[in-house]
Amino acid sequence: MIFSENILICMALPLLLTVFFVRDSARQLVINFIIGMAVCLLGAYVSGFIDVAFGYGTEDTAIFISPVVEETMKFLPLLFYFLMFAPEDDRLFSAAVGVGAGFASYENVCSMITSGTESLSLLLIRGLAVGVMHIVSVSALALGLMIARHYKVSGLSSILGALSVSMLFHGIYNLLASEPGITSWIGFCLPIITALILLRAYKRLRTQ
Amino acid sequence: MTIIQITLISVSIQILVLALLLTLSVKLISESERNLTAVFMSFYFALWLLTDLYWLVYDLMRPDMRMPFAANEIGEAAMFLMGAATINSAVKHRTRLPMGYLAGIHLFAISNVVLWILWSGEIVQDIIVGTVIIWFFYSIVRALRWSQAFCGREWIVLAVLCTALIISQGLTFIVPEDARDIPDLCAYIIMIAGIVFFAYAFFRAYREKLPYAQLFLSFALNIWITVSKYMSGGNWYNLFLTLETIGFPLWYITVRKVVKSE
Numbered sequence: 207m208i209f210s211e212n213i214l215i216c217m218a219l220p221l222l223l224t225v226f227f228v229r230d231s232a233r234q235l236v237i238n239f240i241i242g243m244a245v246c247l248l249g250a251y252v253s254g255f256i257d258v259a260f261g262y263g264t265e266d267t268a269i270f271i272s273p274v275v276e277e278t279m280k281f282l283p284l285l286f287y288f289l290m291f292a293p294e295d296d297r298l299f300s301a302a303v304g305v306g307a308g309f310a311s312y313e314n315v316c317s318m319i320t321s322g323t324e325s326l327s328l329l330l331i332r333g334l335a336v337g338v339m340h341i342v343s344v345s346a347l348a349l350g351l352m353i354a355r356h357y358k359v360s361g362l363s364s365i366l367g368a369l370s371v372s373m374l375f376h377g378i379y380n381l382l383a384s385e386p387g388i389t390s391w392i393g394f395c396l397p398i399i400t401a402l403i404l405l406r407a408y409k410r411l412r413t414q
Numbered sequence: 415m416t417i418i419q420i421t422l423i424s425v426s427i428q429i430l431v432l433a434l435l436l437t438l439s440v441k442l443i444s445e446s447e448r449n450l451t452a453v454f455m456s457f458y459f460a461l462w463l464l465t466d467l468y469w470l471v472y473d474l475m476r477p478d479m480r481m482p483f484a485a486n487e488i489g490e491a492a493m494f495l496m497g498a499a500t501i502n503s504a505v506k507h508r509t510r511l512p513m514g515y516l517a518g519i520h521l522f523a524i525s526n527v528v529l530w531i532l533w534s535g536e537i538v539q540d541i542i543v544g545t546v547i548i549w550f551f552y553s554i555v556r557a558l559r560w561s562q563a564f565c566g567r568e569w570i571v572l573a574v575l576c577t578a579l580i581i582s583q584g585l586t587f588i589v590p591e592d593a594r595d596i597p598d599l600c601a602y603i604i605m606i607a608g609i610v611f612f613a614y615a616f617f618r619a620y621r622e623k624l625p626y627a628q629l630f631l632s633f634a635l636n637i638w639i640t641v642s643k644y645m646s647g648g649n650w651y652n653l654f655l656t657l658e659t660i661g662f663p664l665w666y667i668t669v670r671k672v673v674k675s676e
Binding site for chain 1: 440448450453454457460461464465467468471472475482483484485486488489491492493495496498499
């Protein structure tokens with residue numbers, strides 16, 4: 207058992223202090239990073255509650271329920287920011303990446319403390335895969351919000367569609383990574399390959 | 415080769431087809447200056463692709479184990495919601511449907527949900543997907559009416575087909591075990607008849623060069639195949655799965671035609 211609240215406090219305090227020394231986009235990124243870590247902890251509480259209430263079992267909760275809960279938790283601060291402050295697309299995207307990075311970092315730290323830190327190569331691969339996966343899935347959420355704003359009609363469909371895309375992507379990753387061997391390696395590669403494809407598509411769209 | 419192996423191969427082929435169509439539809443977004451229908455179609459393909467992929471990965475990793483509530487249930491509901499959004503984005507004048515149509519849509523959709531629950535026992539999931547299916551059916555019927563894809567008599571034929579399908583499926587729960595094959599076979603004949611009916615209407619719209627009617631009929635044809643797939647088992651399931659895969663390029667082609675004409 208780990209005391210995840212203590213880890214959060216230790217990680218968040220220096221970042222909270224940083225907020226007072228940086229400005230503009232740097233401050234926004236740090237704040238979103240902290241929010242990402244906080245929603246990760248809240249997501250773990252919700253998943254834990256579902257595990258106990260519905261008797262899923264720890265493993266099945268982690269594989270099947272966590273993607274749904276975690277993506278919803280990441281989505282809520284983004285939705286709040288989107289509705290309350292109506293940010294520009296670039297700022298919304300930066301906020302999404304900040305939340306995703308904070309979420310992934312905190313999850314990685316907790317995972318490392320639980321499972322040990324002996325194998326650097328495994329830690330690097332897992333860390334990279336989880337980091338990219340959370341950033342890719344949260345980017346899909348930001349994209350859904352942007353589409354909802356630009357086209358105005360069918361906003362609910364685009365938001366729910368984007369949320370489902372990120373849940374499914376996360377779910378497939380969790381499912382693949384749940385068993386050792388070839389499947390987990392495919393799982394680790396999946397977010398990295400997806401991120402490369404998305405980056406290429408994004409660059410192409412920008413040049414057009 | 416066993417039935418499940420054929421299903422796995424069919425789903426894998428569907429995933430490849432969807433991946434190709436997703437790439438093409440993303441290209442269509444930039445070609446059409448970010449047309450809304452093209453955006454929604456890309457989302458629709460992406461959701462279908464990921465739902466299929468989730469199912470395939472689960473079935474390969476945990477064969478013979480029933481899937482608990484997972485992300486793909488939500489994905490399936492979102493998929494139909496996105497399908498409805500694709501259709502609605504192409505409809506130019508939205509009108510309210512008369513009561514008869516509304517009653518028909520609700521009856522058919524709710525009957526489907528009841529049958530799913532009786533087969534699977536997954537009450538919550540089936541109700542969630544069923545609610546979205548009602549909206550999807552409503553969007554399709556409204557779009558078909560707007561594009562005048564059917565004449566009055568054809569709407570009656572469609573109502574008869576839907577009623578007959580539900581009755582024959584319902585009878586499989588009532589008749590004795592040894593006589594169950596008869597309503598079951600009737601249901602499959604009606605499903606095939608429905609496919610022929612929609613395919614005929616589609617080719618007629620194609621001959622008459624009606625791009626909107628083609629688009630909505632391609633959606634109607636594929637959703638009929640999907641509903642039939644949900645009602646089937648074994649080799650029939652695989653047949654409808656294959657037909658569904660064949661229907662996907664039809665969606666893309668008809669959406670492309672409409673988007674380009676706009």
